[in-house]
Amino acid sequence: MKRLIGEYGEYNSGTLFIVLAGIHGNEKAGIFALEKIFEYFALNKLQFNGKLVALKCNLTALEVNQRFIHKDLNRQWYDSKIKKLSALPFGMLNTAEDREQVQLLDYIQHILAQQEDKENIVMVDLHTTSAAGACMTITNNQPKSVDFARMLPVPVISGMTKVLQGTTLEYFENMGIPGIAYEAGQHDDIESIERMKYGLISLFLNAGILDEKHSNFFTEGIERLRKYNEGLPYVVNVLYHHAISDDDNFVMKAGYSNFSKVSKGEHLADDKNGAILAPNTGMILMPLYQKKGNDGFFIVEKAS
Ligand SMILES: [Zn+2]
Known part of the structure; x- marks a missing residue:
């Protein structure tokens, strides 16, 4: 399996999007979605005032359609881990x-090295959830991240x-680069x-790219x-x-989706210690309906 999904536009001509x-x-x-986008852009020779580079990440897990093989690749991007990986020979x-992470780190650094305009870079990480329901973006703490996130109608x-x-x-935040993760709905929902x-x-339209x-080609889809x-x-x-671990025997109660309202004390799930009750009133996010994963659910509230 090839890591590069595609690239479009030119470095240093505007914002670099690493997707x-x-x-x-x-x-x-x-x-x-990215394959469709690259095909459409190329076919219509769209003007792109920036650079888009898109990569597949966990190739080994993608081959077998599993969240991960040994451990969650999206929990390994903290400083000490990256230093440790760079100190080890690949064969070890x-x-x-x-x-996968060492190869990705190399690839990402290779991409970043080609963009001299370091102020104009954003990372977008694409995900889906085991539960159904609304979409969302998740931002890192770089000042421009929320601005980019609000360019999507979610x-x-x-x-x-x-x-x-x-x-x-976190990895991009530590490099001073704005980042958003985009959750677009349930895994197998077409x-x-x-x-x-x-x-x-x-995002590309609102960023002026x-x-x-x-x-007008896109108005209807964005409106949907x-x-x-x-x-x-x-x-x-x-x-x-x-947070959960593998031996918790966590089982989410059926029927929750992203942004379902929950009340304090509501019976949300069970594990080996018994019932798990909602500690707050709010909205539930990413209730876990699959075996692999270390996040049972989140509760959120509207920001004031
Ligand atoms: Zn994911």
Whole structure:
């Protein structure tokens, strides 16, 4: 499997977009959406005032359609881990994810080295969720991240890098680069591909990268995405994160989706110690309906 999904435009002609897809091997919607985007851009010879480079991340896990092989590749991007990886010879790396990460780090550094205009770079990491429901973006703590996130017509979750350690958002944050993760719906929902595509197009249009004259091609798709997320708050804060480990036997109660309202004391899930009750009133995010993963659910509230 090839790591490069595609590239378009020129370095140093505007914003560089580094787009990552399939860091979780069972989340392929981003890859399909990017393939459609590159095909469309090339076919219509669209003017792109910047550079877009898109990479597949966990190739080994993508081959077998699993979230990961040995460990979650999107929890390995903290400083000490990266230093440790760079100190080891490639042959000494004994997990699929360590090998993937070293190759990705090389590739990302190679991309960054070609953009002299260091102020104009943004990273976008594409995901889908096991639960159904609305889309969302998650930002890192660089000042421009929320501005980029608000270019997509979906709710923004701020402050997540304080809760979730070692995501790609953190790696780019530490390099001073704005980053957003985009969750476009349920893993196997065919519409997640369209929501991914139009989320990215909306970002490119609002960032002034695509010529305005092309915007009518995309109006309908972007409007569909906006409608899908209608009525939800623009920005929410994380109130609670229910972290889990593999031997917790965590089972989420059926019927929750992204942004479902929950009340304090509500029976949300069970694990080996019994019932798990909501510690806060708010909205639930990313309730876990798959075996692999270390986040049971999040509770968020509308930011004031
Ligand atoms: Zn994911």
